[in-house]
Each structure stands twice: as structure tokens, then as C-alpha cells.
Amino acid sequence: MKTLNEWLAYCERLHPTVIELGLDRVRAVADRLALRFDGPVITVAGTNGKGSTCAMLEAILLQAGYRTGVYTSPHLVHFEERCRIRGQAIAADELVACLEQVEAARGDVSLTYFEFTTLAILLAMARAGLDVVILEVGLGGRLDAVNVIDTDCAVITSIDIDHAELLGDTREKIGFEKAGIMRPGKPAIVSDPVPPQSVLDHAAAIGADLWLLGRDFNYQGNNPQQWAWAGRGRRYSGLGYPTLRGANQLINASGALAALDALRTRLPVTAQAVRNGFGMMDLPGRFQVVPGHPVVILDVAHNPHAVAALAQSLDAMGSFLMTHGVFGAMADKDIPAILRHMDPLIDRWYFTDLPTPRAASAQALEAIWRAVTQRAGAAAECFATPMAAFDAAAARVQPTDRIVCFGSFYTVGGVLEHGVPHLESDAPWQHADR
Incomplete structure (x- = not known):
């Protein structure tokens, strides 16, 4: 196999099922690859708003001068869209090299298409000399492949019923799965205005630093030209609306700002970087x-x-x-x-x-x-x-x-x-x- 398309076709054939939730197989291969990141990791889960939140974080951090890596899925046109290094889609030949290394490391471990390609993208980002890594959960959270990486800040966007056959048929069951990306003592940003009790209970059970919309951070968007945001450590007024359109984008933007507020000692950003980031971002296919x-x-x-x-x-x-x-x-x-x-x-x-x-x-x-x-x-x-x-x-x-x-x-x-x-x-x- 030489081309990216050939590798992707191989990954599709490798595992008997398209989706198999669980971390044991992925973690075994990740350990063999010695996957680790030097900078902070932000992991984003939720039913809707994940991609927008990742794009907002990326845009602001790029404007602040950080070397960013983003993993998001699925893609719209080209598979390479799933991995952005310093704002640019990864080159196909770089992905091929990483897919080859995952194949060599996995031995007799069978991986799904998503697991195989996720490990390859994580490997590519681990070797890119990044300051910050942003990971979008593919499905659920607790048992999703990206959760083999311990996050420094979890973000949970809106929670609703989707993939009920895998995650559960109530918001409480699905919320528990999303909450699985939280880590003890680490910030956990919840931008859903009415989160399931299961999310709050899990945060308390593991001792996560829970940030809730309406309690720890909030926004005002009554002015048609500007909006304002306040968190625990920062306030912003006179912000221009994000270039991403849609009814829920201020909620997504609020969650992104809360994550940056929570990580401000490790990833300080200026107000100008925030303004420029919201004004210059682009994410096809979101309104x-x-x-x-x-x-x-x-x-x-x-x-x-x-x-x-x-x-x-x-x-x-x-x-x-x-x-x-x-x-x-x-x-x-x-x-x-x-x-x-x-x-x-x-x-x-x-x-x-x-x-x-x-x-x-x-x-x-x-x-x-x-x-x-x-x-x-x-x-x-x-x-x-x-x-x-x-x-x-x-x-x-x-x-x-x-x-x-x-x-x-x-x-x-x-x-x-x-x-x-x-x-x-x-x-x-x-x-x-x-």
C-alpha cells in the first residue's frame, strides 16, 4: 500500500465491525507507539457544536501565536481535513508514514477504521512540535479512541439523543458517556445550558474542576453588533460575533473562552487574539x-x-x-x-x-x-x-x-x-x- 486511499481502504477491511467501543485495543497500540504530548490537550465531546468549538479554540490560539494541532471528524471532502497542523490540513504522505507505523506497532491487535486512523493522526501530531492539541471526540467520550489521551481540559458541548443504540436512549445515559472525558482535578467545561445530572454527578465523583454555563461563565448577546463574556478570571466586552453563523454559536464560543480561561496560566491569550480569532475563522458546512x-x-x-x-x-x-x-x-x-x-x-x-x-x-x-x-x-x-x-x-x-x-x-x-x-x-x- 502506497497511497492514502489504499491505506484507508485497508483500514476499512481490517476489523469485523465498523464501530466497537472500548479502549483496551487502542490503548495497547498507543502504548507501543509511546504516544505523548508536551503541551496541553483540550478534548471536546458533545452531540452538537464540537467541530465549531474546536475551530474557535484553534483560531484564537493561532492568533495568539501558538503551534496548534486539531483532530476532528468526520471530513467533508478529503480525509486530510481531519488533521490540521498549525492551521493547515496534514499532507497525505505524512499520514501514510504514520499509518505504516501504526500497522507495524499493532501486531495482532485488530483496530476499527476510526481507531486505526485516530492513532495515526495522534502520532502525526505528537511528532509535530505543537504547543497545544485539540481533540474532537468521534462518538460518545468514555470509550472513544481519543480518550486514551489524558486531557488537560475537557469541554462538553450540547447533549442530546443521538447514536442511541450505542450510547443510550436518554440524555442522562448519553451525558454519562460524554462525561467520561473528564479527569480528576482538571477543568471540565460544560457549555450545555441544561446539562444532564449524570454529567454533574460524574464530575463530583472524580473531583473534576467543573465549570458550568450560567454559574462559572456566561455571555450576553442582546446587542446585534457586539456581545460580552465573563468567566472566573477574564472578562471580554465589545466582542464581534463569530464568523460562524447559527443560533447556537455564542454558546459554543462561550465554552471555548471558558476553556482558555481555565488554561490561562499555561496558554495565555490576549483580548486581541480573541477578537481576531472569532473574526477570521472558517469552518465549511456549519450554517x-x-x-x-x-x-x-x-x-x-x-x-x-x-x-x-x-x-x-x-x-x-x-x-x-x-x-x-x-x-x-x-x-x-x-x-x-x-x-x-x-x-x-x-x-x-x-x-x-x-x-x-x-x-x-x-x-x-x-x-x-x-x-x-x-x-x-x-x-x-x-x-x-x-x-x-x-x-x-x-x-x-x-x-x-x-x-x-x-x-x-x-x-x-x-x-x-x-x-x-x-x-x-x-x-x-x-x-x-x-
Whole structure:
């Protein structure tokens, strides 16, 4: 195996199951690789808001002059997006070298695709001479592969029901899994406004330094131009809003600032670095509004909690003549709840298949929508790929309309892999039959 794609295909075949939670196998290989980091480690778990929180931390710390490493998943288009070193995606050949070393170290230990690639990325970051490492949990927390690394600061974002078959069917059960990233005596930032009691109980049981939104840190965002934040040791006023849009981004930003406040003796940052970081960050697929007419919005919201926030953000955009919705999702998601949130906003649906066996078919999505819709005049079509669905929407759209492409990372990534979609004055809607 020579190329990254060949290695990734090998990793997919190696283990009998796609997901197998547990740390014993990963820890055994991590010990053989002697994985360790010299600088602080920030680990971020949660149902929604993890990627945004990681991006905010990274942007501020880069502006403060630190050498950062970020591990996040899944990716939108290219696997290399999962690892950013000093703000840049890792090179494929660097990943290949680390995958080779994991293969040599694992011996007869069988690893899942996620575990194998996580170890390779951790190895790459461990050798990059970094000042700070930011790790996004892939699934849950307690038994996720990144939890083999002891964190210096845990951040837990919003908690809601997702992956119930693996993590539990209540917020209390899921909260316990997320809380597994906490460490005794270390800061544990909880930015969920109403955290499950299981999170608070676990923090108390292990003696973590618990920071709660509304008690240890808070924000005010009533001014449409500026917002303010206060924590235990720092206060910021007159902050510009983060360039990441969306209804919950101030909550994510508050959690990021609390983590930096908790680590201020090891990672001091200036107020200017905070302002610049929030103003210069970029994270594709998180309420990404593509400029132009008509408007295009891309969002990886793929569970009811995230889709509710998406609907709130869409509603706040104002009036559009029609909203066209491109949607694809995994079959294990709560699709009826997702569609009920979006049904009042979408005038025409474009359901799409996705290139993975886990996905619900476009036809299945349409059938679920027809069972839950309250809009007699809405219409729907089915397509084989996200790009085909998007092209069909683009062929119908008028300048006063908008297209919302949302759902799985495969949905948004399937459009973005062809480039960021710009619909300008020569777009197909000029000649299309509505």
C-alpha cells in the first residue's frame, strides 16, 4: 500500500465491525507507539457544536501565536481535513508514514477504521512540535479512541439523543458517556445550558474542576453588533460575533473562552487574539451561507437538536419566496423528527441517496416525509447523488429563493467536492420551468 486511499481502504477491511467501543485495543497500540504530548490537550465531546468549538479554540490560539494541532471528524471532502497542523490540513504522505507505523506497532491487535486512523493522526501530531492539541471526540467520550489521551481540559458541548443504540436512549445515559472525558482535578467545561445530572454527578465523583454555563461563565448577546463574556478570571466586552453563523454559536464560543480561561496560566491569550480569532475563522458546512443570489446554505445538521437550531437560523434570515431543501441522512437517525422541524420551511424537497450502506435511500426519506408533512402543496423528488439533487434545485431556483443543503456530512460533502456552489445571474433558473 502506497497511497492514502489504499491505506484507508485497508483500514476499512481490517476489523469485523465498523464501530466497537472500548479502549483496551487502542490503548495497547498507543502504548507501543509511546504516544505523548508536551503541551496541553483540550478534548471536546458533545452531540452538537464540537467541530465549531474546536475551530474557535484553534483560531484564537493561532492568533495568539501558538503551534496548534486539531483532530476532528468526520471530513467533508478529503480525509486530510481531519488533521490540521498549525492551521493547515496534514499532507497525505505524512499520514501514510504514520499509518505504516501504526500497522507495524499493532501486531495482532485488530483496530476499527476510526481507531486505526485516530492513532495515526495522534502520532502525526505528537511528532509535530505543537504547543497545544485539540481533540474532537468521534462518538460518545468514555470509550472513544481519543480518550486514551489524558486531557488537560475537557469541554462538553450540547447533549442530546443521538447514536442511541450505542450510547443510550436518554440524555442522562448519553451525558454519562460524554462525561467520561473528564479527569480528576482538571477543568471540565460544560457549555450545555441544561446539562444532564449524570454529567454533574460524574464530575463530583472524580473531583473534576467543573465549570458550568450560567454559574462559572456566561455571555450576553442582546446587542446585534457586539456581545460580552465573563468567566472566573477574564472578562471580554465589545466582542464581534463569530464568523460562524447559527443560533447556537455564542454558546459554543462561550465554552471555548471558558476553556482558555481555565488554561490561562499555561496558554495565555490576549483580548486581541480573541477578537481576531472569532473574526477570521472558517469552518465549511456549519450554517455556511454562500454569498450571491439566490442564497445557498450548507449545514451538516443531522439530528433533531441540530436541525432545530438550523430551522431557527433559517427563520431568522427573513422572507424568501421559496426554500428548496436538499437532504440525505443515515438510516439510524430520527428522520421523522428532523423532517418535522424543517417541514414548515421547505417548499420543495430534493431527497438524495448517499454513498454508504448506512444511509437511508432517497425513496425512504420521501416516504417518511409524506407521512409527517402538514403541507399539502409541497413537492418532492428523489436523486442518486447529492450533486444531482443540488443541480435539480439550481435548475428551478429563482433569485428570490434559497437552497438549503443539509443532513449528513456525505450530503454537504457531496456538493462541496465539486466546489463551493455559486449561483449568479447566469444560473439555470433564468430559463427553467418552475
